[in-house]
Amino acid sequence: MQLGYTPDYSEMITAGGIAARRILSPWQRYWCWPYYILLGLVAYGLGVTAGNFFRPEIGTHYANVLMICVMAVIYVAGSIIGVRLGRSLTARWLRKNKPERPVQFSVEPDGLQWRQSGTYTHLGFADIDRMVVTGDLVGFISAGNICYVPHRAFESVEQTKMLVRTTFERMTEQARQLSLKDVALRSMIAA
Structure with missing residues (x-):
């Protein structure tokens, strides 16, 4: 036969993900951990800032709840956007630089x-x-x-x-x- x-580079990225999930160790699989740590620090900073800003108006308890919600939303949105954006930008770069x-x-x-x-x-x-x-x-x-x-x-x-x-x-x-x-x-x- x-x-x-x-080949399409998006297929190559998909194949690489399949290989990573089935073969690589967790340390190699999650090589993007610095991005997630940085994202967590940014989310923490913005959450604390939002909590401290609204603390006099809404009280300590609600400010802490607001702080946790802001951190969670920023972290989840950043994770989803980062992964999708990373894949599409990688495929675009490969198409442009390697025919x-x-x-x-x-x-x-x-x-x-x-x-x-x-x-x-x-x-x-x-x-x-x-x-x-x-x-x-x-x-x-x-x-x-x-x-x-x-x-x-x-x-x-x-x-x-x-x-x-x-x-x-x-x-x-x-x-x-x-x-x-x-x-x-x-x-x-x-x-």
């Missing part, structure tokens, strides 16, 4: 191949750690990297299912062969 498609080049994807007897203007990626069936199917793409996770094929590259849903089924069967067969070699080696050593 051979497919050709031009999207067509990719040729093919299923070979020993693995999956991606060719893109001088770049060649081969992923053997035994090397695939996980296979992920989402609404946008079919991803193959191996050693902390993710290679993917978007659903729009396939002509039909059946072709997508066939790729997933074929890949899973070949991964299972590779694992079975490795297991048989392991058992044979162990029995030779034990004898």
Whole structure:
């Protein structure tokens, strides 16, 4: 099976997020913690300022409630806006600075191949750690990297299912062969 498609950077960001959620440690996954700490400090500062400003008119109890509400609203809004804005700005920057080049994807007897203007990626069936199917793409996770094929590259849903089924069967067969070699080696050593 051979497919050709031009990758979209928003798909790459989605694939990177999938890989991060499934592979990376929490420290690596949440690399944007300085942004959240800064956002928390700003929210705290504005909340305290608002509470102190209105304290003489509304009293201490309501000023403290106002302070907590202002902090929560600023933190939640900043988190949501920051994540969405970060993704869209990253995709825009990538589109502007790195042109999207067509990719040729093919299923070979020993693995999956991606060719893109001088770049060649081969992923053997035994090397695939996980296979992920989402609404946008079919991803193959191996050693902390993710290679993917978007659903729009396939002509039909059946072709997508066939790729997933074929890949899973070949991964299972590779694992079975490795297991048989392991058992044979162990029995030779034990004898």
